[in-house]
Amino acid sequence: MGIDQYDGAMPSSQQRHPESNIDGIDPVLILCGPLINYQHMDYSGNGVRWNGSVLIVTKPTQSTPRLEYGPAQSRGESMSTDGLKLYQDPDKAFWRFSLEVPLTDMQAEWSYAIQNIRFLSDVHGKDGRRSFFVPGADESMRIMFHSCNGFSVGTDEDFWSGPALWNDVLRTHEKRPFHVMIGGGDQIYNDGVRVNGPLKPWTAIGNPHKRRTFPFDNKMRAECDEYYFQNYVRWYSTEPFASGNAAIPQVNIWDDHDIIDGFGSYTDHFMKCAVFRGIGGVSFKYYCLFQHHTAPPVSTFTTDAPQTMSANGKGTTDADPRQTENTYVYKRTADDPSWIVGKTPGPYVEERSRSLYMRLGKRIAFCGIDARTERTRHVINYPETYDLIFERLEREIKAANGAIKHLILLLGVPIAYPRLAWLENVLSSPLIAPLRLLNKRFGVAGGLFNQFDGNVDLLDDLDDHYTARQHKPERRELILRLQKLAQQHAVRVTILGGDVHLAACGRFYSNGAHDTPAENDPRYMANIISSAITNKPPPKPVANLLARRNKIHHLRDGNTDETLLDMFNEQPGGVMKGAANNKCTMPSRNYACITEIPDNAPEVPNGISGTNNEIPIDHTGKEGKNRPKTRKDKGHHPLHDGEVNAGTKHAAADGVSNQGNFKGGLNVSIRVEIDNTSRNGETQGYGLCSK
Known part of the structure; x- marks a missing residue:
């Protein structure tokens, strides 16, 4: 990968110092981290290689920190890598350590430690050593999925026991390790910037015109920069979330709370105001650093530096000398291989979108769509961005020569969800x-x-929802393109979505005009909805209202129906979370586990392997308004064997099982919090299998 460097005013700190670990050299002082990320899998050479990174945030230093890593059971085979400085200013420095791990026949545990360091918080392992797991070369990854990992403004965080569910994540990780942790957006809540942060005086302005025309000068930018940085350090150093960050490699996309509540979905004339565009730039900077371990733009938007107020030909902002004073920014000339970079900047963030593609082991491909950078009240993503995404998917699936059996698509919000x-x-x-x-x-x-x-x-x-009135055409086109991809390449699509602060499972499937078993149906796509892992759930009446709105919906292609699955057969731990007759929406904090069923997995008892109640099908072949109507209860019943007995009795419910009747299928467990006053974060599991 070719690299370039921006020359700030700190040339001495740009040099590497191998002697930094020699006795007598002052230790590197860590403000935050370590945070581990998964980047991509390399199948191009001899053998398979896992690529990831570790990030630390330190006090400014002339020394270059070094990380050593190796198989956990064989300390003598360790490797070492120097930190790459991504960013440094007079207060902090960001260092990325690139990891490359050869995969073997079996799952392996690798440990890592950063030399000559001193933590400035209590968040660290014994001697600073941490470990993570990688799958075998012929295995797919075990996946943990979460969203909404923070609290809305005004929430009683103590009443909700803080990020308690991360204790359960770590317990499940101990039983059967996760290889990757997918963040579906809102990994951090930055909304406090307008309540107790530098935007409080601006928010208090009563005149809408004055608020829209208020300048975002360099002073306000610097204050917001400090707020976002300190909020990231505080949250990413909070246990038990911090331990999860250090042990389970992350893959993230962002959503509005990573910026500020509702960003992109307010009226266009207001979203274009200087303050929103300014915090869009500041939040993008720290999203790049903390969540992707990549260098930020050299400068971000201010109203008193004209060169930052619109994107240049490269899709970013030009340098503001005030922002680069005493500051170093690493700049590279090639994009991360996992990125799918949009062609044009977003309307309110002077940056191009960054969607993601990577292999999650042998048989699972992953795509995360950046649905926030380009978002407006009427557009989620540009048409050309969807073209780039599907061109990449086509290319990668073809290059895999049939090895890819599943595509996991990550969206910030659900796409198969009741209408409001x-x-x-x-x-x-x-x-x-x-x-x-x-x-x-x-x-x-x-x-x-x-x-x-x-x-x-x-x-x-x-307005954020795909099912919102103005987004329906875009939603329909995305669903049809996914169905076409699934049909052409015999790939099962499973969609992940968060945002709504409750758990559910929506499904698209062929309507009754098609005599197609769901397990062979390219239109069958499960939408696993897991939210929130930390934020409080909606009130019971809201969840019950959504359940009552769980009708059989008909996509305007004349071929596809959708509805939520009844999977919550009992209340978690006997604690009533919703109405007794609400089986499809669960208003309690939760996260999801996804485990592939290998070809050699043993069969499970009859609790999962029963046959569906057959539904009479009209084979008229008509479409559109003249198509035959399915029996109105079809979508509320299991559509295939993997959905039979969905819930607490399903083999997948425990969050670790890889057994099932669908060889090569995906076991899904939604782990639901029982008691929000318990800081142990105990959960009840609900399972299903997505074939």
């Missing part, structure tokens, strides 16, 4: 106007309206 169009209509109707006026003048119904553009606060969340 009626609520959108009410909240955007003229009936709300008098209440909005009373709110503006007298503060009436203050909790209903947001502090940014004065609209109903819930509207930005509804």
